[in-house]
Amino acid sequence: MPTPRVVIVGAGFAGYNVARLLERRLRRGQAQLKIIAPHGYSLYQPLLPEVAAGVLDPRSIAGPLHRMLRRTQLVPGKATGVDLAARTVEVDMIDGSVKAVPYDRLVLCPGSVTRTFDIPGLKEHAHGMKNLAEAVYMRDHVIAQLELASATDDAAERAARLGFLVVGGGYSGVETAANLHLLTLNAMRRFPRLDPDLLSWTLIDLAPRLLPELGERLGDVAMAKLRRRGIDIRLRVSLKSLTADSAEMTDGRVLPTRTVIWTAGVTPAPVVATLDRPTEKGRLVVGADLRLPGHPEVFALGDAAAVPDLARGDGAICPPTAQHATRQARAVAHNVAASLTGREPRPYHHRDLGMVVDLGGPQAVARPLGVPLTGVPAQAVTRGYHLSTVPSLRAKARVMGDWLLHSLAGDDLIRLGFLDTRTGRQVDLEHSVPDQDARVSGSRSAGKDSARRGDRVTHAG
Incomplete structure (x- = not known):
């Protein structure tokens, strides 16, 4: 029997963690692991404002996949389409060629792109x-x-x-x-x-x-x-x-x-619309086990999926946050491994850990486990949270060193x-297309998305 092929689309919070956990859960020879990503790193997006402000070096929040993943093959390109019948992912490789990557299990977590509207200019x-x-x-x-x-x-x-x-x-x-x-x-x-x-x-x-x-x-x-x-x-x-x-x-x-x-705001990556499956606010509708209905070999999570929020109930779906993406990755890794070893999948259920917001310098606001904090205590919690979730020990050391250096030496203002x-x-x-909203709204996606697409402008900043 050929070795099952597990293909992961995206290397963000969700994709990287799924690959990392599958390497731990599956023995060598149980599956071929591939991850499709245009860059050879996993980006820690919550700290992008600190990179823009010069507090952190860009490399500090980019974890190299070649070092962090031992048995997962990187496919350097961008997923542009999924053929559910043929079980292949179309990938635009970084050299301009197009490649069809076959799969036996597909994990969709391509992330999102900035949501824009028809505002002149x-x-x-x-x-x-x-x-x-x-x-x-x-x-x-x-x-x-x-x-x-x-x-x-x-x-x-x-x-x-x-x-x-x-x-x-x-x-x-x-x-x-x-x-x-x-x-x-x-x-x-x-x-x-x-x-x-x-x-x-x-x-x-x-x-x-x-x-x-x-x-x-x-x-x-x-x-x-x-x-x-x-x-x-x-x-x-x-x-x-x-x-x-x-x-x-x-x-x-x-x-x-x-x-x-x-x-x-953001909207799911354009590849999501190519599946021709029901969506909710542009995100694929999946079950509590994060599988695509009718296609048990396909899993979706993170910004790409409308995952039922079992903690809230009443038809609520999980918001597209880094916290959910990281936790959903654990559930997907378990369920993918279970599907290959004959075990039962488990539903995704979470407990909200709260939210942290860095206001620059010593200032922040945070609500860890429902406890409201401001000022220096909030900043301590904020930075502690980021350090605990930045991928790899190397990245953690870089971030800590950058924070210390910036606090002592300030900014050099180099372009x-x-x-x-x-x-x-x-x-x-973002390597998207100027008319991305038109493409998504004109795609073959079904369900509630088509009815709600026109309402998104009411949520613009």
Whole structure:
């Protein structure tokens, strides 16, 4: 009997952990393990804002798959389609060729891309904060704006270059605004020609509250801390249009800016839509055992799957968070191994561990196990959580060393040259397509997704 082929699509929290755990659960010869990923690393996305702010080196949050996985073969490419009948995954390899990868068990966890909308100028002028390239590019871009503002004598240009707008009041948007604001605030001392009062940071969100996942009290605490630091937070406001040097809000105000960072939600990777299976908000509908109905050989988790939330009940689905992706990986690894060894699968059931939000410097807000924390204690919990979940001992050591070095020496404000070779557009740095929403909404996906697709704009930042 041929050795079963287990193919994992994606190397994020979910994919990497599934591969790691399967290596432990399955003996040599029980299965061939392959992981499809465009890069040879597993990225720890929650710390991207600290990379953009120069607190962490980019390599510190990128765990090398070649070192961390011993028996899993890396297929360097991007999954672009799944043929359920033929049991193959179509992969665009990094050299431009196309390869069909056969499977006996398929684990789908390709992650997500930034969700965008038909806002004039958004795709041409906004930047994302979803991957390492975007974080490194954003650091170069922000430092360049300070340098160019210092070099110009045009008041309007200077105001636009010193104006920064973050769209989205969730975890990613708040941490991005908080960390990059500190970077610019500290950097202004290096530019004597610039008036610190001209520095402008604005955070907008269509929701009535900031960080609603944290609860009303901690969300208000975070908002108060950021406002005292100088960040203008505007709720129930979204972006109406964007040009190269200005942004118009839905409340009629126009902000001079050359920097708009879009963090208003994510949508599953386009490969999910090629399965022609029922979806919920773009995510594949799966059972509590994380299997695709009608295809017990296919498992989906993380941002790609609408997994029943058994802890909440009433038809709720698990939110697409790193915490859920990591835990779902354990359940999927168990169930894949069980399917190969004749054992029973188990459902995914979780207990919420809470949430942590880094506000830059010594400031943070956290709710570990339901206990609200702010300030230094919250920052200690936040950094402790990140250290416990960053993949590999090497990455943990790098992160700790970077934190220590930055606290002692500060920032060197060095640009790495990304502005010379990249457009900086979200669609380019995430390797997605400009009309991704149209492609997904026009795909063959069925179920509730088609009815709800048009409502997504109401949740934009």
